[in-house]
Amino acid sequence: MSTAPGLGRGLSAGIAVLVGALLVLAVSGTARAQDKKMKKMLMQLQEMNQADGYLEAHRDVENPPELLGGPISFTVQQNSGGVFVGLPDKRELDSDVFGTPDMPLAFTGTPGMTGVPVPFRETENGEFTQLDRNTPFGNKSTAMPNGTMMLKAADVTATDAATTEDEVTFKASWEDADGNTYAVRCCEMLATAGPEFPTFGGVVTNHLLHGFSGVGTPLMPTEYTYAAFWGMGAVLKNGEVVDKPRIVHGMLTEYVRTEGYELASDSEVTPTRKHFHLMVAPFMPVQHKFEHDNVSTGFTLPNGKELPFWHVMFENLDIDSERGE
Template structure:
């Protein structure tokens, strides 16, 4: 399963260490800094994102004469073998390897990242009766990541979610515990992030997503159920952001953000929620690459190795900054 094509297909929004204690083992202490409750009811607009190429932003990735967000400088700052190995296997989690960047005919500009990623323009809208719904509560207790302890965080998350793939298979996630990324430059407020910017040029999250204002986000370990059967345990990432999908559902570049209402997929909707289940399995030795055990078959006959859902009509039920 570790072919180059498969690795490239499963580039993700973030990479997390999953070696920490479970939520039940972490002492919850300190005042609550921020809180958010976000949901989308059943029967509203949901998209299943398919693997595909990604247009490259000059602002984020530079030019062939001056490339940016390459892997080598990031690897130079990683001293933990499991994390280093994972980044080498799945470099698009934090960078875009130059070998897969296509250029214009003159060789002066990057055009697209040619390998399929979860951050593509390819997506399938789901029928209202088989779309999905979610509700999540984010409790942010620390303003900064806890050095050296990626799993030991007082931040908390609650999650209820159910959704379908384009073939009609039913999925459900059960949240286990929050984790925080162990990468140089990552700033996730302890694994629950509220009120700030992620992705793009920020250094936190995959640069293949545009820099986007984020109302709330979390990283954590979830159990995955397909058609009521537990099939997997993986790392997941949820974020509610400004709208970054255009009217034709293409993913905007950094230079195009923020989108005007007339440019958004749903003009009256100011934000939407991304939910990704990543091909990263927590083990006692550390996080390892392993495709997500989905039931959705791609045209090449392989199962899609990640889940990327877009909830386009979400609602922010509660959003408190600086509460105690």
């Protein structure tokens, strides 16, 4: 039986459309399955967070112990000079912190905040090379003028707990090339207990943070930290609040930048210099875990997108401290 030419072409076109639709559905279905598998893996990694037991034992304590030897009060300030603002970049992965593909380290907890899943890591010649996505931690940064900051704090409480005697007053500001002023204020409330790693009542002094320490993201190098805090604060642009509340982290550490202001690996840290880091991360605590949540900074990147975090370094510092009441 013969078929009219027009009808044959119509059938062929219809079959082609049907096959194309089936292929789209198949690809879409595969993508959904992969997405579901990835979400399941990330949830499992969060549940494997190594500090959960320790934090559970401490977060409901109403009368936590004080720091051995008594409280430490300190101020850190920059009255003039510029700042370095971190930009989104792919972090190079230090084998001392992240291990190797055969024996990976630092992969549990919320990705980017507490750990780095192995599927997020690029490899070459049997070694991890860099993260496969941008984060606040990398070699890219830009200088901005008129940076000032003032931190006045006290480290009184020794451990994570439901209450704290620690205290923090923090304010910082800087300007972009167009004269816009950006600022961060903290702390309306301290993070008395950490969601996925200890916060020591909200303020900690003389401790290792980041890197292999398990306290904070391993994407920063392991660094001796003279003082640090975690608390809830606000992000401002030209005097107006653009995001609140946000978790704010600040720390005075040994120097972790190298030539070209690249972010150091552990073996490249400079112990004899200091600088102060301000971090408003694209995460928020939710039920003892972190969830991704971009910061509204009001600063536009060259690609037209908004910078989704603040990672600001201050280096022209005056530091004072004393021990005792």
